[in-house]
Amino acid sequence: MSPATPVSTAYASSTQQLQSVLTATGIEKAYRRGVWPARRSLTVLRGADLSLAHGEVVGLVGENGSGKSTLMKILVGALRPDAGTVSYDGRLGYCPQEPIVYERLTCDEHFELFGRAYGMAPEAERRARRAIYESLSFERHAATRSDQLSGGTLSKLNLGLALLADPEVLLLDEPYAGFDFDTYLKFWDLVGQRRQAGRSVLIISHFVTDEERFDRIVQLRDGKTQPRDGKAVA
Incomplete structure (x- = not known):
């Protein structure tokens, strides 16, 4: 997992999208x-549209192979x-489905490394890490x-690294896989705090059980996005 920063001028911040x-x-x-x-082309996305407003929590759902992770990777560059x-x-925070960490580094060392990559002051990184x-x-x-962590704790580290710099937009690909129920509830507490702070969260999942926790749910089908009511996304 690489630090979530703008990756090229093609993905530059825009002040034109006020909402x-x-x-x-x-x-x-x-x-x-x-x-x-015998080479062939497999089309995954066919004109998908997606937007997040400030302080909005959006779910992106779809069948396995529908292109959810592909769309997420495109969003983060x-x-x-x-x-x-x-x-x-603003800044993006990215939590990939499969944690990409350094086996020989401890959790503390990961936070310190990512804090430097984000350009955080050491004390600010330590405060964020403790929280x-x-x-x-x-x-x-x-x-x-990290190579000695359980799957659930590795998922916590993966999420924590995405949260470290308090990004304006948090992009999460199956973030609670491996969480026990207590951690699952803590995860949603964090999401609620981010919503109240005006931060935006996009959560990818192949199914959604707690729809009331989301402001909107968008479905990816046949390479295009649509709300759950079946109408095309504007």
């Missing part, structure tokens, strides 16, 4: 499979679309190497 903190329009993506002459535009206002440990209850693992 939206993140806007994606007409996103298309196809993958090439095989070798010539880890993958280039074949067509379409992405603009955002994350307390919120997700894994301070006792501060000196534990």
